[in-house]
Amino acid sequence: MIKTLNAIRLAKAKFHTKRRLTILSLITSGLLFGVLIATIVIANGVVTSLDRFIKEVGGKRYQVAINANIPTNKIIDKFNNPSHRTIDEVRSFETQYRAAKSKQYQAQGLKYDPGEDAPALKFDEFSNKSEPTKYQVTIDHSSSITKQLFSREYERWAKSATNKTANLIATAKKYGSTGYYPSPNSDLFYKFIDTKLVVDGKEELKDWVDNKLIYDDNPISSAHYIGAAGKLTDKYITYHGRLKGVPVVIPAAHLAKKFAGRLGVSPQPPADDQARVDWLKQIKTKASGFTYQICHRNKVEQDILTKIQQARNELAGTDSKDSNGSNANKLKTAWVPTDGAGLYYRLPTTPCGDITIIADKRTAEQKAEQDKQNLLKQRQGEPILPYHQLITMQVVGVSNESNTQDDNGKDLIGIGKSILAARPFFNNMALIPVNLYSRLPTKQKLDNIVGEKPDILDTLDLPDQLAKQFPYGLLEFATAQQAHRFMTEQTTTEQRASDSSKPYVAEQYGVNFLVLDELARQLRQTITIVAAIIAGLAIIIIWTTISRIISESRQETAVYRAIGAKRRDITLIYLVYALMLAILTIIIAGIIGMGISVAIDQVFAPKLTAIARSSVSIIGGSSQIKLFAIDESTLAQLALVNLSIIVVALIASIQPIISNTHRSPASDLRAE
Incomplete structure (x- = not known):
């Protein structure tokens, strides 16, 4: 019986007798398996890094911007091309409306002037002239009577509606939702536009009513402020000192554009991704605690x-x-x-x-x-006394919400940036953290500020009081899969809302985590396919090499048999040889794979990190793209690759071993 140590020595001897074929096999299979290892390491690094970025931007939460899908067209469609019956209904409603208002005025000792309210119907010059004159009319949407009529129709619909806030919360919990945050957080305030920025201690008195500012996407110019729950703003807060004014969180790009001189920063973001990250950090640092003043005049x-x-x-x-x-x-x-x-x-x-x-x-x-x-x-509830208030605003945080990514979509990198880019839910508004605002002294608050109709009401197309029964805010989920399932089954997009029966309209908030999650899933599938192809080629090479070497060792087998070696001794020699070949392949593949991974990580990771940070506008974030990332999942996959090399080598040697050991030693020696 041949001892194990001797079997190892004899197996090593075979490397010398079949040196050229063995070296060729080791290099080829080692290279292929090395590429496979590098692919696994890099792919897992990308997926893990993207997941970290998503969690950092979303505060380790997956959030969905959501509002009720109000079937406006169905509710008031009959008024767009009114039939005779509808016109009669409108006239009847107007008569009742004016009678009720007249009675209300009489109760206050006043006389109602019918001229206060424009008629709900007006002459339609494009109507059918063959119709009776009283039906040659159309709805006047600007009339206060029409608005009351529509309110009545909405109220009738709302009585049986099943997509109110309470319905949403109950439904979302079934999908694993961890919270719902309405926007605005309370009735405290929605937004106001009756203010002007005080620049260099001066107030511009002319052009006070400037309609252009209403459509300005800079919330500082247009005075678009909205109350937001602390959970939505906590991740942005940088200032923790004593408040000197109304706390506000403003997008970095808008701060730079408006206060570049006072902050000492460039008004426009640099083109270079790393420079953009540094620019964002600079704004975050210099704007923390920064104050400015606005003037409100009623x-x-x-x-x-x-x-x-x-x-x-x-x-x-x-x-x-x-x-x-x-x-x-x-x-x-x-x-x-x-x-x-x-x-x-x-x-x-x-x-x-x-x-x-x-x-x-x-x-x-x-x-x-x-x-x-x-x-x-x-x-009519309008003010008749003049009122003004000088308001101090204090920046307590810098948000990453901005839709100013001008270079996105121009090339592959641009497309990648657009996928990562933060999606502003609040329409580029400045956020006032309600939890911080509540700490202000009464004299610093905005209690006397009267703003225009909240965006929430315009969005939902509902009367003020009725709109508050329906959701408009953010849903939060623990995983991207939960959010994806909820959105697929319960929501539609804004573009398809009018034709959809889904109860809610939703989109991702923060980053395109659903796209990234799908990208990661497809990346894993692609890796699996590529890995299978590479592994298959490497396995064929190992199998062929071992089978050929052992098959061509018939004379050596005959010699072993002639000097008294048993079949199990010969089997041990060849199994040790196959195992040694597998181990050498693993070592070579590991060196090649890790070398490729480290090299690619050193060259590309810093650039990719800068691109990712600038795209999602992470300000001072710690997340990095690490292409060389070894975690438990990676180790498990690498262990599986190594195990497969060993198993294939051993299995490949079985058939030729059996064939050689059962041949006649005499005939093999005569053939030699």
């Missing part, structure tokens, strides 16, 4: 300033047409601010100061008319 004061500007423009126009030049210097010297209707003012000399009446030269008729207008405004 509609009464806005109207005054608008009338003063109109009167000034008219006088300027008169001056330019006066050939004698008699009025040439009025604007520079003697002109006193006036509304053009007898009231003269002293304009404020400090930001957000008082607009003071210094003379009242109105006629009795003008005063009576003004009193009448004020009474009408009071009835």
Whole structure:
């Protein structure tokens, strides 16, 4: 019987007798398995890194922006092309509306003027002229009566609606939802646009009502502020000192664009990805605790300033047409601010100061008319007294929400950036953390600020009070799979909402985690296929090499048999040889695979990290793209590869061993 040590020595001897074939086999199979190992390591590194980025941007949460799918077209469709019956219904509603309002005014000792409300129906010049005159009409959507009529229709629909906030919360829990955060968080405030930025200690009094600002995507200019739950803003908070004003979280790009000079940063992000990351960090650091002021003036004061500007423009126009030049210097010297209707003012000399009446030269008729207008405004709940407030805003955090990725989609890297890019749910608004706002002294709060109709109501197309019964906010899930399943089964997209029966409209919030999750899944599938192909080629090479070497060793087998070696001794020699060949293959493959992985990681990882951080606008994040990442999953896959090499080598040797050991030694020696 041959001892194990001797079997090892004899197996090593075979490496010398079949040196060329053995070396060729080791190099080829080692290279193939090395590529396989590198593929596994790099792919797992990419998937793991992307998962870290998703969790960092989302605060380790998977969030879905969601609102109710309101079938507006179905609810009020009958009013778009009204039938005779619908027109009669509208007229009946208008009669009831005016009667109820008249009775309400009488109870207050007032007289209702029908002119306060425009008719719900107006003449339609494109109507069928063969119809009776009373039916040649269409709905006037601007009428307050029409709005009340639509409110009634929505209320009727809402009674049986099954997609209210309570329904959503109950349904989402079945899919593993960990929370729902309405936006805005409370009735505290939604947004307001009746403010102007105070620049360098000065307030711009002209063009106070500037409709362009309403559509400005910079929330600082347009004064788009929205209350948000602490859980949605905590990840952005950088300032933890004493509050000096209303706390606000603002997108980095908008801060830089508006306050580049004061912050000492570039107003535009650099093109280079790493430079962009450094730029974001710089904004985060310098903007923490930064304060700025805005001035709020209510509609009464806005109207005054608008009338003063109109009167000034008219006088300027008169001056330019006066050939004698008699009025040439009025604007520079003697002109006193006036509304053009007898009231003269002293304009404020400090930001957000008082607009003071210094003379009242109105006629009795003008005063009576003004009193009448004020009474009408009071009835409609509008303010009649001037009000202004200088507000200090303090930046307590810098968000990563921005849709200013101009270079996305131009090439493969650009497409990748657009996939990673953060998706702003709040439509580029500045966020006021409700938990921090509640700590402010009363005098610093915005309780007297009256904003325009909240975006939530415009989005849902519902009357104010009714809209609050329906969801508009963020759902949170523990995994991307839970979020994906919920969105697939319960929601539709905004583009398909009108034609869909799904109860909710939703999109991903933060990053495209569903796309990335699907990308990771497909990457794993691709790796599996590629790995199978590479492994198959390597296995064929190992199998062929071992089978050939052992098959061609018939004479050696005959010699072993002739000197008294038993079949099990010969089997041991060849199995040891196959095992040694497998181990050498594993070592070579490991060196090649790890070398490739480290080299690729060193060359590409820093660039990919910068691209990922700049795309999702991670500000000061710690996540990195690591292409060389060894975790439990990677180790398990590598162990499986190594085990497969050993198993294949041993199995490949069995058939030729059996064939050789059962041949006649004499015939094999004669053949030699």
